[in-house]
Amino acid sequence: MTIPVAISLHVNGEAVEARVLPRLNLADFLREQLQLTGTHVGCEHGVCGACTVRVNGDIVRSCLTLAVQADRASVETIEGLSDSGEIADLQAAFRDRNALQCGFCTPGMLMAAQDLLKSESSPSRQRIREHLAGNYCRCTGYQAIIDAIETTARARIGRAP
Amino acid sequence: MKASAFSYARATSVGNALELLIAHGDKAKVLSGGQSLMPAMNLRLISPELIVDIGELAELQGISVSRDVVRIGALTRHVDLARSPEIATHAPLLAQAIGHVAHPAIRNRGTIGGSLAHADPASELPACMVALRAVIVVSGQHGERRIAAADFFTGIYQTALTAQELLVAVELPALPENSAHFFDEFARRHGDYAIVGLAAQAIVRGEVFLDFRPVLFAVGDRPVLAKAASRLVHRPVTPALLAEAAAALAAELEPDGDQQASVSMRRHLAKLLLVRCAAALLDRPDLAAGGAG
């Protein structure tokens, strides 16, 4: 019946082989089996955005994705994006602008922000607000986050070849 | 908030998926993008015994354009629709509607087939299908059925699809000359389900509708093609005529009230959207000046 399923995937560039119960979602798999606790769980029904990770380059809600669906996928979490340095500038902008307080939404926010900045080089403030509209932050009131992303976008344009 | 236990089968073909569905009946659920199914399972609103994952079926993927039809595979994600040059050219209504569907992370997994089979009366794509005169292609043990979108949606989360069938594609007829479209919805927050929405496809020559298919959603148990719109076709649209059509629309709708909007509010907003839609499609801002009357 509900027997574990073997999956093999890449998580932050590392090959992972695991056996997971079908009902285990990707967020719990990352947090409980791989101890990648930077991916947070805020609502477990796909609304708050705290569990946002990248699967095959696209941001997804890991609470609305089964671990078995990530078989043969490449999954990237906040730990991976931090270690690779991919979002170091964005993180610095968040720090300088105090764009986080409790920090619980922040990994998901950074994921969503980087997703936007990869596809649009100079989004308007309203575009940024819309792109983040699925990521809940109770602390900041959002403005500092929007500022930090806007600053990062400008800086990246300045650095572009 | 953890889903109940279930068994999992990764379908290897449409035929294989159908075999599983036939064997397990309504104890099985098809997993496509999972963006509606997963929340319901996590909340234990539903507890299927078997999940049939169709996510890897290549035969359900892709958008193809032939001379008179655009075929969209069931696994085409919202984000694929939004980015597709074919959709932008041949079904711009759909491209515009996608911007109102939830959020990027949801659109990256949610599929057109999943959305249509789920048939949430407040969701955008079913209404677009009706407006676009889409044909829903369904596969079952006796082969394919082709169902007009207007006949496909039969109630709240109810469709013409049986538990032993799989939605495999939708086909959109090519748009005639002078086609125009309109999409708008009222939602409390960006990306929320609509309180009331309208997807419209039309043929406009000058300031006259030659064809006008405004489809309202979140105003009943399924998308509603506004019969009242026929009053606006093949004749000059005046504010009075539009008000008359809006009143007729309100009369033909039987919305439910809920926490977001009462019955009368839904009727009011539906009228308002019809007025704004007609004004926009005819490029007559004066028609919208009076609101919903």
Place this chain on the structure above:
Amino acid sequence: MICQTSISEQGQGSESLTAQIVGSVLGVSMQRVRVILGDTDNTPYGGGTWASRGAGIGGEAALQAAKILRRNILDVAAAILQSSVAELDIVNDAIVNADDGAPRIDLKELARIVYFRPDTLPPGVQPELMATRHFVPREYPFAFTNGVQACWLEIDTDSGFIKLLKHWVVEDCGRIINPQLVDEQIRGGVVQGLGAALFEHCIYDERGQLTNANMADYLVPMSGEMPDIDVGHVVSPTFETELGAKGAGEAGTAGAAAAVANAVNDALKPFGAMITEIPLTPQVILAVLGRI
């Protein structure tokens, strides 16, 4: 420097303000101040962070403790340097001359002497490189802050939808320890108030069932609908403490919904309509306008 405090941190900046105060008083860089909080085994006894008290009460305790430690350090330094406390200062992690700023002895070196070679100190000197202070306001039961908020919004009187265009806050929390943290406390607080004004509602039915106990149906404020918020300051320190800080955690929430409600009624004035209930949903707006 290790600094243990009984106030707690949930993102407000308790750790930062403590390090800022201790670093400033002691003349050491913030990076050298390690703040420990949130552990009853390892912090002094105290209330914690609530009711906008962290900076004003915990901050004052930090200031007073750091002052004692500063004096203790200068006492030892004076003994080592055969100088007097009045002639010395601590700047950039070192003891310097108070008058010309010339470096005299690094703090690390001073600690080395204190801990490992106290035999080299003058007879009778018992260095004390730890200090503890508690603080509670005694004169005023509460330190009041004040301010004013303004909201600028637009109502689509056909649909009943409200668009927040801009929000302003001028607040007076006394001495500001970190302007950015104050601003962000205000902004976050305002948005919680805006949520209350427009969206948030626990809806019970007549049987006592909470009918929207999920995040899809209970509407929290999201980025798409929130305005930019300008924050300005007036500074009237409290004289009950040397720090002079009052709290800033709740001021944003205090006035935001009131400003929105007043703005809605201002916008609806031509219609002779008035609303005194929140949340101000489109349904409420349309009803008062007689549209539905």
Place this chain on the structure above:
Amino acid sequence: MSPAPDGLSLLDRPNSYIGKVVPRPNLERLMQGRGLYVSDMELPRMAHVVFLRSPHAHANIVAIDAAAARGIPGVIAVVTGRELAMVITPWVGVLSHLKGLKSAPQHAIAIDHVCWQGEAVAAVVATSRAVAEDAAEIVSVEYRELEPVTDMRTALDPETPVIHPSLGDNLAFERQLDVGAVDQAFADSDAVVEAEFVFGRHTGVTLEPRAVVADWNVAETRLTIYQGTQAPHMVQNIAALHLGLQDSQVRVVCKDVGGSFGIKVHVYADEMATYALSKLLRRPIKFVADRVESFNTDIHARDHRCKGRIGVKRDGTITAFEIDDLTGIGPYSMYPRTSAIEANQIVNLVGGAYLTKNYRARARVVFQNKNVMCQYRGVGHPIACSVTEGLVDLAASRIGMDPVEIRRRNLVPDDGYPCASPAGLKFELLSHHAAINKLMSMMDYDALRAEQAALRRSNIHRGIGIASFIEITNPSAAFYGVGGARISSQDGVAVRSMRPAR
């Protein structure tokens, strides 16, 4: 500010960090996914608890049958309220300075009587949260439904059932205040305006739900509580008190907290139950509320209906304020801060920014069969401010005065301090007029008014809303200590030096 011994204030020296924007020291950890929230924690032998919660707002528990649930592999225990009461005592959320405030004993898990939808009736402990949820689904509870009290407006009617018969009625607390000469002031007014202000019940929605890991080490006879809380020593004291331990036997550790806003400054029944379960089962127990539980059990706030009245003279002078506030707080006054504080604050705060000394107020706090209400960010301020500022705008509108102008004429002048409000609040130094002046220039008020008028002509309807406010901060013992709550109003800091040179 008293000068430092060396003449220049220590806080104003050139190398001071005070008044400067410097990044918070703990951000990198949080941004890189390397924070440690309670929901992230795992301990050896840790088990997970799920609370089976009442689907009814008001009912008696007739029977609980957990036999089938206990048989599910991975289930460690199913514990009822009566069983848990052997290790933890009930509590009553009252404070003596809120005269007349009453509440009923509340248990960690309900015994016999459930008073709101969401109150725990049994704890299911298992090796994983998912298994505990599976088991909770098949615990069978027989309820006898009782008439729920839901409408605060009828909670005190004689025909309404009394939720806790031992209390006699559903009135938790009432306060009245009458200062100055209110009736005379209204009689002397050129206009008296009144309105009823209605506030929707809402809640804090911290992004990280409430979370506890309780670890009773039977060998050390010591309980370590890992919890996202704003008040570690308060939790220590209360856990010890109700588990029959010394304070020294309880350690509370608070790592990163995913949002709080007052939600996590209280002691919740399910958290107390988690401490008790750890003691009972002799192993670490983890409780993380899921989002539905959060909505049903995190404190709610602001469910108020407040009638207000304001008198004004033609020259804009506000002559008096009067309010009559009613609030429903759920079935229990929350512990230990009580659920009467919000209403009490409203009485204290209304009109507090203004000069008039004529003020009458009544606040009534009633029980109802809904989730508990208690202090959430702002506590009473948003209501007091909305009522006061709404009334001031109404008065201005009635006499045809600009909303800013009426405030300028009535706010306590900046040189009028120290002073006290009609409710007796002592103000040391406030700056209402300086704040308004600054606001006017920041928003360019006059230009905005002109823009508003112009847009109105093209049927675009914009509004400007102004709200002056006062906020209570830096509370002394006057908040809780004087009422008998064991919540420290003092805070302490220990600073020590330092790393010696090598």
